[in-house]
Amino acid sequence: MAKMKGSIYEIMSELFKDVQKSKASHKEYFESLKNLYKESNFDEFFDSFLLCIKITLAHEEMSEEVQNALEFSAEFAARLSPPAPIHEAKMCPLLEKIFNFIFDNHGAIDTGVRSRICSFLSLLMRIMSECSEEVWINNNIWENILITMTQRLIDKSPEVRIEAVRALYNLQNASDNNCPVISKYITHLSSDLNPNVRKEIINNIARTNKAIDAVIERTIDNDETVRECAYLYLCKIAEIEKKPLSKKNQKILIKRGYNDTPIVRNVVCKKLILSWLNAYNNDIFDYLESFDCTDDIDNTIDIVLTSLLNEQPINTILKQLPIDLETTTIPVEDIKCEYIIYWRYLIKHLNNLDYHDLLNLILPDLREFCEYIYDIQNYMIQNIDKKFDKKSCEFMLFQLIEILKMYDYPHEHDKTLVKLAFERTLKFELCDVKTIKLIVEHYEYLIPDVEIRIKILCSIINDMKSIDHINDYNNIKNIPTIPIKCLEIMCTMTQASTVKNVNDVIKELFTNLALPYCLKNTNQNVQILALKAVGICLLLDGQLAKKHMSMFVTVFHTYKNNRVIWKIILTVIFDLFLSYGLEHFDYIHKKGIFNQKHTTGVNIVNMLMESLNHPDQEIRTSIIIGFCKLLLHNIITSIPLVSRLVILLHDPLTIKNPLLHQVLTVFFKQYPIETPGSQLLLQNIFFPTLRLLVDAPTTSSIKKIQPHIISNFILTLTSVDFSKKDTKDYTIHNNLAWSILNQALNPNRCYDRNELIKSLDNVQFGNVDKKALNDMLEKIDEIIDDMPLNDYDFIKILANFKNKLLAEKSTNQNNQQTS
The missing domain is CATH 1.25.40 (Serine Threonine Protein Phosphatase 5, Tetratricopeptide repeat)
Incomplete structure (x- = not known):
């Protein structure tokens, strides 16, 4: 230069x-x-x-x-x-x-x-x-x-x-737990309103435990790009540190990300899971072991294995399976949970890709596989509590049955092999209820004829019942009892879509197996399954339902403090009412009370109504959900019931019960529109609902509810928007307005007059006749004259309402002149 x-x-x-x-x-x-x-x-x-x-x-x-x-x-x-x-x-x-x-x-x-x-x-x-x-x-x-x-x-x-x-x-100083910069980042990561700023913080924040926790919280951010960025940060952490997150966090993030948008799901399935596998030196079985397959309640393993198999080359995923090339099975003495579930998902993966030649390398023919399952069962019995625990055995057995289901059964002798394998497994000591359900559900495909299928399954139940209880069953700790297994077969069998009624075979099981255990509480799991089995049968046979409904009332009263028993009974009772209606059980509705034509004992409908305030939240919620279903399907109509549901929705305590709040919110969105007669009923609950607030004890949480909130809510539900009728025939708000004005003038009223006046703001007029208009105008003038002059706000509401009436009157006059 x-x-x-x-x-x-x-x-x-x-x-x-x-x-x-x-x-x-x-x-x-x-x-x-x-x-x-x-x-x-x-x-x-x-x-x-x-x-x-x-x-x-x-x-x-x-x-x-x-x-x-x-x-x-x-x-x-x-x-x-x-x-x-x-x-x-x-x-x-x-x-x-x-x-x-x-x-x-x-x-x-x-x-x-x-x-x-x-x-x-x-x-x-x-x-x-x-x-x-x-x-x-x-x-x-x-x-x-x-x-x-x-x-x-x-x-x-x-x-x-x-x-x-x-x-x-x-x-930043990652070694300082109180680093001020990292603290500022974390604060602004949760508080900054701009998603680009939040993303920039994620991209810059150091790798510390506090930072990772803060980024994990951003996986539920309201912005998709921030969520994506958070997952990418977690990928980078795993790649750099070669250390995955805790099992709990991994499961949460996998499930959460998988259920997110396609962009976020791709990051989880194509990058995050692979980065965690890499942290285990790409050893798929070490990685699966960290999840504890037998405790995979939320089915995270399904997402993990599906993603890993989709993202890795075929040669890699085949090499990972410890298969015996000669027998094309995993050696019996080498079996473990991680091997078996990987085997199942690999077979499914190759099958989906139509790689049948490769399938033949890792799967024996049907006869050999059925014998393999039998060998595995014998090996489990020999090694229970030595090499395996009960939970692991149940898990592996379930996976093997899932593999067996993937075979084709083109010939009758193939089906015979499968039926034999199923029968052996159902009778096997370590077959749990999950595997029983899986097998019995598959019988519907295996044996399409309903009568034959029921006879075969009933025969298996009878064989199991005849087994000496002192036999091998007592040598294995905590296995399902024979009644549980028999009842699970019965429940699953009768729930099949092809079973339409209770035939003689099912009736025999109903009488001799299910019914006796309903009143015995020697084992709660047995009793629950028995109640469920009876409930299914009653749903299939109306006469049985009418005859045995009282049994549920007896159990209902006998086990007052047993939440699990109560919930199953409530489910059955409400399902029966939904299926057959109240009249089927001789109930008559009159003035909000449900009476029986023939008094046969406890009135279960009134008993349920009285239980709406049950101290147990779960039971109370179950009862309310049941009544909401009955109301929606017009099985029941009750002013007191709907009034209480309105109050419950607005009760401050309901906010603490998200399920109940959601149920009631959805109910009141559907009920005014979908249920015939609901509009008239909602009109009639206006004052009874307000009366519930007036009569509530001073210590009650509903005393915090403002009356005008309730009145406006009911007026919204009964507005023209919710009415299916043409506007010209709409009179509900006209009627309510007239009732409100009358109550405001009633010297003996129990309602706060100003709260009533507030609700007039939300009144929508339909077709109001001339006399009704004039009468309401007179009432307004009377109320204004009766009010203190300093009630400016409420006088203004009345004046506005009067102007609406005058406008309606003018419109009616113009329409008459035009016609």
């Missing part, structure tokens, strides 16, 4: 013009500027240098040229060596003055300038971190960076906040 001529600023200005064009020339111009620095007076040089920076910062947009100039300036300030020897504890004067300029101007009025100043600081910090051994900065500077950028973290501009996040990156 030619010898520099002209003033320092002129030379520097020309140089800055050139460095804006391309980064390629930065190294050459760095040396030129460094020479100018050595030859110049420091103050003159700095003033010129700062002026060039100011001009760059003042540009309206962050263009490529501006970015190039700022990078060059930051590079020079950070890497400049002092012109003369200085004490090692002294900071480079130019760099110090640059920092002071930033501190003085970071809060500039112009948003673009603030943003570029923060960006310039971020560049300085990054470059300084790259040459940290050469650059020394005093503590005051560090403190001022933290103070100023903390202020910019709450800047009104998200662009400025993003640059502030970047500028603070190198001030």
Whole structure:
């Protein structure tokens, strides 16, 4: 480069013009500027240098040229060596003055300038971190960076906040549990309203336990891109640290991400799960073992295995299976939960891809596999409590039956083999109810003929009942009892879609197996299944239902403190009412009370109504859900019941019960529209519902409910929007308005008059006849005359309501003249 001529600023200005064009020339111009620095007076040089920076910062947009100039300036300030020897504890004067300029101007009025100043600081910090051994900065500077950028973290501009996040990156100390920068990041990650700022924090925050917890919380962020960013951060953590999260967090994140949008789901299935596998040195079985397959209630393993098999090459996934190439099975003595479930999912994967040749390498023919299951069962019995626990045996057996279901059964002898394997397994000591249900459900496909299928399954039940209970069953700890297994077969068998009635075979099981156990509480699990089996049969046979409904009432009263028993009984009772109606059980509804034509004992409907305030939240919720179903299907109509449901929805305590609150919210969205007669009933609950508030004890939580909230709610439900009828026939609000005005004038009223007046704001008129209009106008005048003059707000409401009536009257007159 030619010898520099002209003033320092002129030379520097020309140089800055050139460095804006391309980064390629930065190294050459760095040396030129460094020479100018050595030859110049420091103050003159700095003033010129700062002026060039100011001009760059003042540009309206962050263009490529501006970015190039700022990078060059930051590079020079950070890497400049002092012109003369200085004490090692002294900071480079130019760099110090640059920092002071930033501190003085970071809060500039112009948003673009603030943003570029923060960006310039971020560049300085990054470059300084790259040459940290050469650059020394005093503590005051560090403190001022933290103070100023903390202020910019709450800047009104998200662009400025993003640059502030970047500028603070190198001030983090991951080894300090109380690092102020990480703490600021975590705070703003949960509070900043801009998703781009939240993403920038995730991209910059250091890897600490607190930071990871904060990022995990962002996997439920309301912005999809933030959620995606959070999952990518967790992928990076696993890749760098070779350490997955806890089993609990992994399961939560996999399930949550899988149920998210396709973009987030792809990150989880294609990156996150693979990154965690990598943390286990790509050993699929070590990875699966960390999940504890036998405790996979939420079925996370399904997502994990499906994702891993989809994302890995066929050769890799085949090599991982410890298969005996000669028998094409896993050696019996080598079986473990992780091997068996991987085998099942690999077979399913290859089957979906139609890789039948490869399937033949890992799956024997049907006869051999049925014998293999039998060998496994014998091996389990020999090694229970030695090599396996009961839970592992049950899990592996379930997976083997799932594999057996994947075979084709083209010929009758193939089906015979499967039926034999199923029968052996159902009678096997370590077959749990989950496997029983799986097998019996598959019988519907295996034996389409209902009568034959029921006879075969009933025969298996009878064989099991005849087994000596003192036999091998007592040698295995905590296995399902024979009654549980028999009842599970009965329940699953009778729940099949092809079973339409209770034939003689089922009736025999009903009488001799299910019914006797309903009243015996020697084992709660047995009793629950017995109640369920009886309930299914009653749903299939109306006469049985009528005859044995009273049995549920007996159990209902016998086990008052047993939540599990109560819930199954409530489910059955409400299902029976839904299926057959109340009349089938001789109930007659009169004035909100349900009586029986023939008194045969306890009135179960009234008993359930009285249990609406049951102290157990789960039982109370079950009862309310049941009544909501009956109301929606018009099985029951009851003013007192609907009034109580309205109050329950608004009860402050209901907010603490999310399920109940959701049920009631959905109910009141559907009921006014879908249920015939609901509009008239809702009109009639207006005053009874308000009366519930009046009569409530002072200590009751419903005393906190404002009456006008309830009245407005009912008026909303009965508005024209909810009415299926044509507007010209709509009279519900007309009727309610007339009743409200009458009550407001009633000297013996129990309702607060002002609360009633408030509700008039929400009245929508239908077709009001002339006499009704005039009567209501007179009532309004009477109320106004009766009110204190200082009740301005309520008099204004009445005046507005009067104007609405006058407008309606005028419209009616115009319509009459036109016609």
